[in-house]
Amino acid sequence: MANEPDDFETFDHILATTRSVRRRIDFERPIEPEVLEACIDLAVQAPTGINAENWRFVVVTDTEKKRSIAELYRQGGEALVKARGVELKATQREHADRLHEMPALVLVCAEGRPAAGSAAMQVGFYGSVLPAAWSLMLALRARGIGSTWTSLLVLHEEAVAEVLGIPADVSQTVLLPIGYMKDAVLKPANRKPAREVTYWNGWGTTRD
Ligand SMILES: Cc1cc2nc3c(=O)[nH]c(=O)nc-3n(C[C@H](O)[C@H](O)[C@H](O)COP(=O)(O)O)c2cc1C
Numbered sequence: 001m002a003n004e005p006d007d008f009e010t011f012d013h014i015l016a017t018t019r020s021v022r023r024r025i026d027f028e029r030p031i032e033p034e035v036l037e038a039c040i041d042l043a044v045q046a047p048t049g050i051n052a053e054n055w056r057f058v059v060v061t062d063t064e065k066k067r068s069i070a071e072l073y074r075q076g077g078e079a080l081v082k083a084r085g086v087e088l089k090a091t092q093r094e095h096a097d098r099l100h101e102m103p104a105l106v107l108v109c110a111e112g113r114p115a116a117g118s119a120a121m122q123v124g125f126y127g128s129v130l131p132a133a134w135s136l137m138l139a140l141r142a143r144g145i146g147s148t149w150t151s152l153l154v155l156h157e158e159a160v161a162e163v164l165g166i167p168a169d170v171s172q173t174v175l176l177p178i179g180y181m182k183d184a185v186l187k188p189a190n191r192k193p194a195r196e197v198t199y200w201n202g203w204g205t206t207r208d
Pocket of ligand 1: 018019020021092095148149150151152153189
């Protein structure tokens with residue numbers, strides 16, 4: 001096909017093996033700003049409602065700021081454990097404890113606020129920024145940089161805004177702690193197959 005690469009195996013491999021990477025990180029190796037920007041340039045090829053491009057990426061490499069963010073993240077984890085009665089996995093706890101050591105923290109933001117009470121507006125608002133966050137994880141992973149999709153920090157949006165000077169009318173979404181991978185083993189996850197989660201021509205009708 002004109003204008004299309006015919007090798008989709010590499011791309012499929014990246015899609016199938018972009019896992020949360022929390023431990024197997026080279027904590028000493030900084031992320032080159034140009035590499036991160038190249039990944040963000042790819043990420044912003046994602047769809048964006050009414051071409052608003054309201055995504056903003058706040059990259060935190062400053063040691064003190066990372067410490068402040070990491071503390072808020074840990075508090076978010078504790079709050080979740082209390083509220084939901086769930087336990088964080090050992091890898092998640094360790095990740096929280098070492099968050100400030102991550103080479104970079106990327107906070108994906110969206111200018112504006114979703115309209116309250118409207119599912120359509122929420123879908124449109126977050127749907128205009130989160131695909132870019134996932135594309136960013138894919139582009140990073142293709143370059144040997146691991147990341148994790150995290151949402152705990154949003155529990156402390158105001159305090160985070162204060163640390164990073166984020167205006168009140170900017171929505172914070174996911175935080176991607178990132179770093180070059182070290183000895184990471186990335187395999188496809190054990191997920192339900194398409195056959196089980198895909199319905200044809202109406203809810204609940206699978207293709208046998
Ligand atoms: C909406 C959402 C919120 C998440 N929040 C967190 C989080 O706050 N901290 C964390 O360590 N992982 C978080 N995760 C990552 C999941 O734990 C992870 O994706 C899941 O365990 C599957 O593992 P995999 O990413 O390696 O496939 C989140 C994932 C999603 C989709």
